[in-house]
Amino acid sequence: MIGELRNMVLKERSGSGQLKWENDAVVALTKILPSAPGQATVTDGVPFSGGTYRLDTKDAAARIRVVAYASSAEPNEAVIAVFLAGSKLPLALASKPIADNRREKIELSLDIPEVAGQLELEFRVGPGQPGTIVFNGPENAPERAVTVVTVAE
Numbered sequence: 001m002i003g004e005l006r007n008m009v010l011k012e013r014s015g016s017g018q019l020k021w022e023n024d025a026v027v028a029l030t031k032i033l034p035s036a037p038g039q040a041t042v043t044d045g046v047p048f049s050g051g052t053y054r055l056d057t058k059d060a061a062a063r064i065r066v067v068a069y070a071s072s073a074e075p076n077e078a079v080i081a082v083f084l085a086g087s088k089l090p091l092a093l094a095s096k097p098i099a100d101n102r103r104e105k106i107e108l109s110l111d112i113p114e115v116a117g118q119l120e121l122e123f124r125v126g127p128g129q130p131g132t133i134v135f136n137g138p139e140n141a142p143e144r145a146v147t148v149v150t151v152a153e
Helices: 002-010
Strands: 019-023 027-029 046-054 060-070 076-084 092-098 104-115 118-127 133-135 147-152
Touching: 019 046, 027 118, 046 147, 060 076, 060 092, 060 118, 076 104, 092 104, 104 118, 118 133, 118 147
Parallel strands: none
Antiparallel strands: 019 147, 027 133, 046 118, 060 104, 060 133, 060 147, 076 092, 076 118
């Protein structure tokens, strides 16, 4: 199952202008991604998207927006984070309590004021506490969820 999620990351492309990366995999995850500031690292959780974003304008600002979905049968917390290549700590993270097999939307927005050339980004997801969350879940939901990452100047 995690391999399916990782394969989605490998399919992502780099580019410039506005990039939109989508992931519709429905995957149960157990690898914790702490939501507390300063505790999450690039080895926590699992990757769900990423790639290289090249800016068209030198030293321009970049705007990153993530809309992700998750569910859990038991009370837990879904956590998403964005990492810059070579950085151990996230640029930003967001979390949302989840329970009762209800799909919840987790949103993250980040503006980077000045970028020289390009960004190598990795987006990760995981439960905030021991247990299982379902990325884009719940499984067998009547409507399919699609997690979307957009990056633009």
